[in-house]
Amino acid sequence: MDENRVSRLNKAGPVRGPVVYWMSRDQRIHDNWALLFAQELAIESGEPLIVVFCLVPEFLGAGSRQYGFMLGGLQQVEAALRPYRIPFHLLEGAPETVVPKFVRTLKAGALVADFDPLRIKKLWKDKVKRDLRVPFFEVDAHNVVPCRLASAKQEYSAFTIRKKINRLLDRFLTGFPPLRKQETPAPENRPVDWARAAASLTAGPEPAVAEWIEPGEKAALKALERFIREKLSGYAGTRNDPTAGGQSGFSPYFHFGQLSAQRAALETACSEADSRSKEAFLEELVVRRELADNFCHYNPAYDSFDCFPDWAKKTLDEHRQDPRPYTYSLGEFESASTHDDLWNAAQLEMVRKGKMHGYLRMYWAKKILEWSPDPEEAVRTAVLLNDRYELDGRDPGGYAGIAWSIGGVHDRPWAERLVFGKIRYMSYNGCRRKFSVDEYVSGIQSLD
Numbered sequence: 001m002d003e004n005r006v007s008r009l010n011k012a013g014p015v016r017g018p019v020v021y022w023m024s025r026d027q028r029i030h031d032n033w034a035l036l037f038a039q040e041l042a043i044e045s046g047e048p049l050i051v052v053f054c055l056v057p058e059f060l061g062a063g064s065r066q067y068g069f070m071l072g073g074l075q076q077v078e079a080a081l082r083p084y085r086i087p088f089h090l091l092e093g094a095p096e097t098v099v100p101k102f103v104r105t106l107k108a109g110a111l112v113a114d115f116d117p118l119r120i121k122k123l124w125k126d127k128v129k130r131d132l133r134v135p136f137f138e139v140d141a142h143n144v145v146p147c148r149l150a151s152a153k154q155e156y157s158a159f160t161i162r163k164k165i166n167r168l169l170d171r172f173l174t175g176f177p178p179l180r181k182q183e184t185p186a187p188e189n190r191p192v193d194w195a196r197a198a199a200s201l202t203a204g205p206e207p208a209v210a211e212w213i214e215p216g217e218k219a220a221l222k223a224l225e226r227f228i229r230e231k232l233s234g235y236a237g238t239r240n241d242p243t244a245g246g247q248s249g250f251s252p253y254f255h256f257g258q259l260s261a262q263r264a265a266l267e268t269a270c271s272e273a274d275s276r277s278k279e280a281f282l283e284e285l286v287v288r289r290e291l292a293d294n295f296c297h298y299n300p301a302y303d304s305f306d307c308f309p310d311w312a313k314k315t316l317d318e319h320r321q322d323p324r325p326y327t328y329s330l331g332e333f334e335s336a337s338t339h340d341d342l343w344n345a346a347q348l349e350m351v352r353k354g355k356m357h358g359y360l361r362m363y364w365a366k367k368i369l370e371w372s373p374d375p376e377e378a379v380r381t382a383v384l385l386n387d388r389y390e391l392d393g394r395d396p397g398g399y400a401g402i403a404w405s406i407g408g409v410h411d412r413p414w415a416e417r418l419v420f421g422k423i424r425y426m427s428y429n430g431c432r433r434k435f436s437v438d439e440y441v442s443g444i445q446s447l448d
């Protein structure tokens, strides 16, 4: 594999002992560069490889919907590693305590983690690093072009990062070597008690589990195959119509790392779908998704007003005192009690299904700006609801999407108007011109 996917997080010299892969963002066994790198390291040093996942009882407001999906996938990771004779351990508690303790107890020789641009994951790694006396590596297993390499700074827009990604695409958009059966015996461990692990979480029973999507790597690969066979042709024409079912529905799989975006890109590139749809899908899958990672990696304020570009802060400041035709509280937004049937339906789609259509996510967030007392509160409301209800919430795609909608991130100034200033506006009638609002609203109302 290309060694530029790998970063050294500390300076510890070589130590003999098993290699530990601390799986976090990339929860799959195939097409996973971090796992492949850890295995390579283990084979080179004649030591066994062990995979651990660290389960924390509370994570950025995730509820049983998100935890249930994740644990379902991890259960499959444990089972899928068994034929490869690679043990899987579920650690419970704060990573900064349990990961270094596991490394010490096992007398491990190296720790490998996967890349994640979110603040909390960076903080975990910083703290783990302090107590670690063995080499600590980080591998970007999530992006086709490794985030640190694609660009060394926050990119201004899709236009500026596209060129940088495209320049490196041939080098990084390669096939994956297979995972190998482990030859060096690893210390035995007991199977994970998944029911007990689930009971240890503090998340309540709401929001309900999403029924439309099955968790895990196997289901994700099947969904990929089905999408390419049945839906990819036509994606360019249908993806922006919430009544057409044209989107892939992969974002929960990508968020939990149950599907590799690189695998999806490889299969898309060699499919026989029409080239306009292939291009449109790859633009979202690679350029927009990796732009979101770039944004969160280089802008640690990614979920607040502070991350907005100067022109957007200025224009929003100038319009703070503008009269708002409607203002709603968090509770009114959450219970879908606004005057707008389209907005309410989009909110209900998210609450009931755990996935709002992509086109409506923009409308939804922009209306939260229009109907909140100030932009700071608008961002807080959007982030809180998005992370509470979306199955793919707490993702760079969400933080970038909200910052784009409310704060002009990756966008440019538009014609000035009340409340929005120069932030791009979206209207109810504009949606009516694009798709059948009535059909969408009645479809959502019929969901139980």
Ligand SMILES: Cc1cc2nc3c(=O)[nH]c(=O)nc-3n(C[C@H](O)[C@H](O)[C@H](O)COP(=O)(O)OP(=O)(O)OC[C@H]3O[C@@H](n4cnc5c(N)ncnc54)[C@H](O)[C@@H]3O)c2cc1C
Residues within 6 Å of the ligand: 239, 246, 247, 248, 249, 250, 251, 252, 254, 255, 284, 285, 286, 288, 289, 290, 292, 356, 357, 358, 359, 361, 362, 365, 386, 390, 392, 393, 394, 395, 396, 397, 398, 399, 400, 401, 402, 404, 405
């Ligand atoms: C206000 C707002 C909130 C959002 N919240 C989230 C979120 O919480 N989690 C999340 O993953 N995405 C979020 N997005 C981005 C995007 O809407 C979703 O990724 C997409 O709708 C997911 O559905 P899909 O997988 O069926 O998409 P498809 O259209 O099938 O696209 C395939 C993949 O491309 C990527 N992608 C598509 N659109 C975007 C985009 N605009 N930005 C970045 N990547 C993209 C995703 O990884 C997606 O799975 C948000 C966008 C906005 C405007």
